[in-house]
Amino acid sequence: MEEEDSKIPRILEQDGHGGSDLKEVSESKKKKKKYWMGCLRAESDERGNIDLTVDFPGERSEPTHLLVMVNGLIGSAQNWRFAAKQMLKKYPQDLLVHCDKRNHSTQTFDGVDVMGGRLAEEVRSVIKRHPSLQKISFVGHSLGGLIARYAVACLYEQESRQELPQNSDDISDTCLKERIGGLEPVFFITSATPHLGSRGHKQVPLFSGSYTLERLATRMSWCLGKTGKHLFLADGDDGKPPLLLRMVSDRRNLKFISALRCFKRRIAYANTSFDHLVGWSTSSIRRRSELPKLQRGPVNEKYPHIVNVEAPSTSSNHEEVRSVTNSNGSKNFDMEEEMIRELTKMSWERIDVSFRGTVQRFLAHNTIQASVH
Template structure:
């Protein structure tokens, strides 16, 4: 009888264990199901135009009662596509269903990303204009760019800002076709707007703002000066984009494009356009991003980067680092450390870009996937590029959403 009772207890214990395992599996499946689904756990209405561009709205929002007034433009990186931002777009619409329209840019995808920052920026500017025409109730605009997409967004906003300013100048000076009037129309009068909308947030994620030509700006090169020189000479492999990123483009005797993009030029007001946004944010990988270095994505000198050991993880956002974010060191010191002409040339351009961009106040958010199984894909994980593969970056997206200014 005793052995029979023991057998019964063992069977009962096995059943409990099986139920617990089944319950755990069910929780894991439910957690991951939103990543597998194209809805990512939140239904949206996707409006597709003739060019394949997708505008996303919340399926739960009653647009008859409340028309969204804020447009978010999300821009993909090198060899990317609009789909890379789909998970993030869903999270924005889940949190702000009544307020937002999210447009994941489609015009610069796949091999088209080799065409150059300027060509891609012009395409994006035209794309944004077409989106705004489809939604006349829009009042505000924000941009979020991943990697190369952040640079493309900077070029596009300059194009849109300058167009707005030119229109304003012409309106104030009348529509006369006299030479004098045409000269007046060419004068820059600031509208403070981007494509007619009020600019709010400009956010980049792992973007090489200083290019990839500087020392240690591409971690996969291992800091080797020889390897960086080789990459410098073969940057043409990535087309015009490669020449822009490695600062080897010098069209018609002009400085490299990224160097031009830190100030207002005669044709495009790069600095004024960027400055017009109320908020500027850079998210940067402090570890394991083999594509874009920490300093170029956070717009800092390498000797200004905080020591990693002094940075702590945030409780709510486990991959966000908090602590000392600036360790100011005189700029002259970083220049004296350069010992050869190749490094000196790179450092000089890097210095000019940092000086220009930091005239604007930036929120710097440092990120680390140290300890994560997805750490070696940090460049894509920070964006949740492919949700089933980069799911650990979900807290970064949530941080962007939670701190977004409407």
């Protein structure tokens, strides 16, 4: 992908049509070809997983960059129909888009670990089918961002570079190359993802900041299966820390942080308002005291929904915040603080989005998925 460092993390206006869905794309192989910067080509394996590429008349391009798109709770690959089309339109020659197929509908209740393992297996099968692939990126919406974080830990590898002669003074090539599924990691992008879980105060705007409703939701998290317990940090009954807390450090078999850190860029899109399911703080990996004051109007006329852009940065250690929290006896915030501290030891680009003043604001949580690319 040419100039890939600057082109992917942008937000597009919806064209009002939502793009052709994946089923229509697949059926295009049987019907007359539709040319649009070339022709969309859909391939599926025995499990129904769909890979999308672009073919040009008279030639068959071999994709080099795999983009994995992961849906959220009760979602499906169909949710990515518009974004996938726009991605392929932008990078028609070297991009292969794969939309997660195995984690959909009620299967999204199976737990972040189970779904992450399934996604990792799915990605391996895609890579095996396309030996020309060299790079890999992930885009996850909502819960899909957490699934992707788990999957990349499963796919994380270290490759030893070729050893130098013993008399060589150059030790630079003795380092390890980090790979995700054997490919070079480039982008890790999330939109409206509850990186800090949904248990903390005001992390689910639907509850309007009511401690009573937040506690009740935690107790009722089992209604969403194992996934609900993971999101509300209610899965620590076996003596282990909650899964999301474990996912902010390298474990014996799963290098969660090393895998995330090896991506060239990490970008977190977050709704500043009107997202009733995922709060601004948890989706942007910030403390509430760190949420920026927004200026009036967009920061980019071409992308009017972007209201704030923060360059890659790491966070300082907020021990003062943590000590004040302890005095109030808030265990939930302690876990939240730990996740923030560990996740922000690596740099993140933050792009804050607002659909205020548009009809789209009422579905902000889903709108950001259809618009991000």
